[in-house]
Amino acid sequence: MATPAEVLAARVMGAVEALSGLLAEAPIEQVEEAAGLLDAAVATLEPAGRVLGAANAALPGYEHPYARLFQAATTLREHRGDGHVAALVAHDLGPVEVLALRCGMDISRDWMQAARGWTDAEWTAGQARVVDRGLLDAEGKATDAGRELYAAVEEATNVAAEAPWTALGPDTVARLKQVLRPISVACRAAIPADNPIGLPTIA
Secondary structure (H helix, E strand, O other): OOOHHHHHHHHHHHHHHHHHHHOOOOOHHHHHHHHHHHHHHHOOOOOOOOHHHHHHHOOOOOOOHHHHHHHHHHHHHHHHHHHHHHHHHHOOOOHHHHHHHHHOOOOOHHHHHHHHOOOHHHHHHHHHHHHHOOOEOOOOOEOHHHHHHHHHHHHHHHHHOOHHHHHHOHHHHHHHHHHHHHHHHHHHOOOOOOOOOOOOOOO
């Protein structure tokens, strides 16, 4: 229905349109600085074993500051996501199993299952597998072992995602956090409280 080039163009056009509204009050200089710092982080990424991160990093750069911001953030997100998938595989948690485990902690199954598109049969089978491993109890609530395993996956994900921030150094990372905060707050305000990635509220 569309070529890869057409899909990529539509994706970035949508991102620019959305950010133009969300960041209407943000000084463009701040957006440009944030995009530049994120680009610097992207430039340090190791693509090996990071399929989606590598694919995004290989795309040509954009001129528009909103497009640059979106693409750099997307590349870093996918790089981290690749590491997260590797951590899940290493801990023998499949896609339904990890969602069932997370829903046993703090997210509604009714909302998450519909958002991710799993059937009742697929969800029930995945939940049964984590119950058999002692990660959920019979009521579908996470056990201590389940919470410990989930924390181990998150820690492994964090370790796998550290490299670009270590390369930038603490002062640059601190500045990046400073310029990104109002941008992230503006974007977070448009994201529903219930979302399929469990994005937390910004304090």
